[in-house]
Amino acid sequence: MFVTNFMTEPVHTVGPEASLSQVKELFGQRKFRHLPIVDQSGRLIGMLTDRDLRSAYPSGLMDENEKKAYLKRFKEMKVSQIMTETVAKLTPKSTLDDALLLFDRSRVGALPVVDDQQKVVGIFSIRDLLAAYKQLFGLGEKGSALIVVQDDGKPRPLTRLTEALENRNVLFSQLIRDVLSRPDNGLGLIYVRVHTHNLSGVHAALAAAGFYAVTPEAS
């Protein structure tokens, strides 16, 4: 569940004195769009995105003379002039959930991961988050199905449900009890992703434990 298992490392960084044309070349060669800016000891001081760079680049609407003058200025500009200094960041102890909430709040596409000394140890993008949850939710490989059952309102529903599956050696990955969005009857839904084709056996095991699958319409 920690971002360190899914982040990109080592990460490419540049110093604040790097020129924008250097950075433009770098974005062109590599496949990333977020660049941490670090001081001489590798400590994070800002972030630069391809969007920042595009905004700084001369507009196609400018007339030729204006464009030339602007381009000359652009080539002399340094990263420190356009980077974002106050950046949201993760640490090696951050969880995927921390990252999700931070992405939601900060509205950026990638977050730097820094250690106690603020040194950049990796970068974690929204795509990395998707890949991480895809893996953790058991979505990566062929051979699974999502079963949705209604909480029966009796004690210890998850214990009974997992016991029913494990007693029959059914491998399962995600198990989610939706406690927030409850339908009118006040009972929530439970989602479990089982990794077997014997869904008949799974349904029988769940029914014996008091759980019945619900269809998307009913849920």
Place this chain on the structure above:
Amino acid sequence: MVWDFKLFHITHSRYLLHDTGGADHPETPERLRVIASALAGLNGCCRLLTVEPTPPEKEWLLTVHAAEYLLRFEEVALSGRSYLGHPDNQLCYESFEIAILATGAGLTGIDLLEKEAGSRVFCSVRPPGHHAEKTVALGFCFFNNVAIAARYWQIKYARRRIAIIDFDAHHGNGIQSTFEEDPDVLYVSTHEHPTFSFPGTGYAEEIGTGAGEGTILNIPLLPGAGDAEVKNAFVEQIIPAVEKFRPEALIIAAGFDGHQLDDMSGLLFSTELYGYLGRKIAALGDRLCEGRVISILEGGYHLPSLGASVKEYCRGIMERRK
């Protein structure tokens, strides 16, 4: 009413010996017994001829599967282990040889169709095949019976353009992965939506890749979907797609686990729907490829409805629509 043409039912008593371990495993020998006795009830309205398949040469298996996969499967079976890859894929000592014989049913059926135009062929086989991939056993499947039949038709009889229609409740990932880059094979599948259904593939966005782009048509159905949704898919999407493709032969991955009484899926098909599918498919085959249509059993696990559905389907394919 008696039809004067033949229904070849291709099956073998050795298929019953593929042992899936008992317990609650749904893929049982009993499935073929209920089909055989249900089809016996068709006698009198058509000439039902039961035919044993010829064991195929291994070269035909290698048109779809890797040689090292054959070795691994054989070794696992002969060593007495109880499954290949995942505990779903239960097997016994004889399973390797029986799985080869299962691929033979389609090949024997194709030989018959090429000799006796106008006859109909239904293959009752175990183990099923449409989840099996080049090097992977999955979802009770070991060799991809349908994919191997398609390659056989192409290579032995030069029927280059093959359309495969799969109405099993589950997506035939193995058929798709075999042909997704192949422009000469159309794969069309209706199945329960991949989120809720094994194996989790078959989204509508999967349409084939490279040269095969546009030759995969996936039609996922939400749990609770029934006859109306399937009929609509056939009329609006499947029949036009197959007509446009202009196949020289049709192969049907015939699974009956979408039946409302079959709890292997949340689909709610009636027994009668399979008669409708049989009629539509036979008409399509007669119109586009001179009746070259072969149906090969995939899933279907609720025994009474499996027997009744296969019978209804075969009755459907025997009703010729001029």
